[in-house]
Amino acid sequence: MTLEDILGPEKKDDDIKKHCHVNSNEDGDRFVGIKADSDEVMVYFPIGYDLPESDIQIRKDIKNLVQILSEFTTKEDRLLAVNKFAAPQTVDFPINAYRNVIEYFLDNNSNYYVETDPVFKTSAKGTQDWTKTVKEQTPLVQTKNGISSFIFTDFTVRSSLPNYNKQITQINRYCVYEAFEKLGWLYVPYMPEVPGEHPDIKTSISIVNTKLQSTNDDKKKTLFKSMKSMLEYVDEKTTERQFYFGTDDFDHVWEKLIDAAFGVENKEQYFPRTRWLLDYGENKIKRPLIPDSIMIYNNKYYVLDAKCYKYGRTAEADDLPNGSDINKQITYGEYLETSKGINNDSLFNAFIMPFNSAKNRFAITSHMANIGEAVGDWKYKDPMKNYERIQGIVIDTRYLMYHYLGNNVKDKVNLSECIELVLNRDKVPAP
Secondary structure: OHHHHHOOOOOOOOOOOHHHHEEEOOOOOEEEEEEEEEOOOEEEEOOOOOOOOHHHHHHHHHHHHHHHHHHHHOOOOOOOOOOOOOOOOOOOHHHOOOOOOHHHHHHOOOOOOOOEEEEEEOOOOOOOOOOHHHHHHOEEEEOOOOOEEOOOOOOOEOOOEEOOOOOHHHHHHHHHHHHHHHHHHHOOOOOOOOOOOOOOHHHHHHHHHHHHOOOHHHHHHHHHHHHHHHHHHHHHHOOOEEEEEEEEOHHHHHHHHHHHHHHHOOHHHHHHEEEOOOOOOOEEOOOOOOOOEEEEEEOEEEEEEOOOOOHHOOOOOOOOOOHHHHHHHHHHHHHHHHOOOOOOOHHHEEEEEEOOOOOOOOOOOOOEEEEEEOHHHOOOOOOOOOOEHHHHHEEHHHHHHHHOOOOOHHHHHHHHHHHHHHHOOOOOOOO
């Protein structure tokens, strides 16, 4: 499978959007990442994503998607249920290794990794090798006051010459071509030349590993590690022309994005814990309830439950969090109130769901908004506490994927304002 096979022989960067898909989160449409087979490559974006129009921007978005999946998924997350009757398939494609090899090549003006051999020549200028100069050059003899001295007008100087025939360069040429076959379309609309003769895969792995052990240059280390990972992958997948990188369970990634964008680091202290006090045997501590995120802003506490549900796309109530989710959020609030002494005016609850701020059924154009609230009828009283009224918040997927780093204060302000709409709403009607 080559770039021409994927995007055609002429203008290979023509409308890369045709190779992108935004999930609906319906059954069979939940994979997020990159899939390729002998026919084409497809990139799958999460629900709520708004694809830009330009090829350049889409390529940037794909790289950002890969970065997020690399950061927030584990090998266990990258299990694909190929169909209902097949065992899950592990996705171990070393996508970052492929990216590193491509980027090293492009950063070096599309030049391959080349080592140099030392060469010596006669010159009046340059880095002088005195041992060779004394042996190889004829000095002028100058005598003054009966004392002779030697003056060299020419020297043997050290230089270097690129050696394009070294095996490490041959291996790099192979790796670059292999990387461009699979991912080059993310970067440029062309393919490098077909590699020439190179050592077999196992020999190549050994040569690259030797180079890796003998260099202290960080850029070279990254390159050699990446080449090694690529070669090991190719060695294991000699007949496998399909590759996958991504997950069927983007829900976990959504949770981690929300936590990275808004959460505190030491949220463990806010976990409601439970235990069995047994008459027979040892007492047993059970796994605590773990909120997805706790945001603390302006001395107020916000319990956030990230739900990668499709309500932001469908606007149908059946696609909202269910009763068990609602009751669990109320439990979190009760725990913080009773065990941590946080008063009602400083304690709030929210579900965070994805949506597309450019295309949605709510006529919402901001990056985040409040779409309503969930309550537990069993907790009804007048008035209900703030944390008993769980706010439904939608956040633009693409915006979050570009702004999850750094606990942005502006986004915290916006989110707190969206959640605190509960203070301005009418009281909850009796069930």
